Amino acid sequence: MILRFPEFSRDMRRSDEAAVDALLLRATGRAEAPATLAALRRAGDIAGEVVLPFQGGIVGHYALARMRAPADWLCVASLAIDPEWQGAGHGRRLMGVLSEWARLSGHSVSAEGPAVFFERAGFLRISDGLAVAGPFDASAPLELIYPPAMTPQR
Numbered sequence: 001m002i003l004r005f006p007e008f009s010r011d012m013r014r015s016d017e018a019a020v021d022a023l024l025l026r027a028t029g030r031a032e033a034p035a036t037l038a039a040l041r042r043a044g045d046i047a048g049e050v051v052l053p054f055q056g057g058i059v060g061h062y063a064l065a066r067m068r069a070p071a072d073w074l075c076v077a078s079l080a081i082d083p084e085w086q087g088a089g090h091g092r093r094l095m096g097v098l099s100e101w102a103r104l105s106g107h108s109v110s111a112e113g114p115a116v117f118f119e120r121a122g123f124l125r126i127s128d129g130l131a132v133a134g135p136f137d138a139s140a141p142l143e144l145i146y147p148p149a150m151t152p153q154r
Helices: 013-029 032-043 090-105 115-120 149-154
Strands: 045-055 057-066 074-081 109-111 122-129 128-135
Touching: 013 032, 013 045, 013 057, 013 074, 013 109, 032 045, 032 057, 032 074, 032 128, 032 149, 045 090, 057 090, 074 090, 090 109, 090 115, 090 128, 115 128
Parallel strands: 074 109
Antiparallel strands: 045 057, 057 074, 109 128, 122 128
8 A cells, every 4th residue: 555645725816726626526416516716716715725735635624714703713615535535634734723723812713513523623622513713702692604605505
């Protein structure tokens, strides 16, 4: 068995968009995933995108979008690991770095999906389908309003 290790994660470059779109299709099997990400980019709702490169290709990606509410919150708008790379902890490591960044920077980041996955990466489980990294006041009511491009998926 040959072990493969991706390179260090880095900010996505505009030249990576086609490779990220192809990755999203492979990883999610959902044709609308690249279109949703493109709509977020066009609307200026993307706060940042990170890729996990390997030998000139992209094997992992996540995107953060600006929430409408709570004010100043971000959300994980996209997370994908190439199917051939899944199960090796790469997604958890990417989210772990994001969770630590949220804690250190004071930004709150919501993530929808299997909360146990995000919890293992350092997020706080709010419910079975929601986790939060960074500052969070559990005693305050929480109303999440996502960017319009994400609304149809919710």
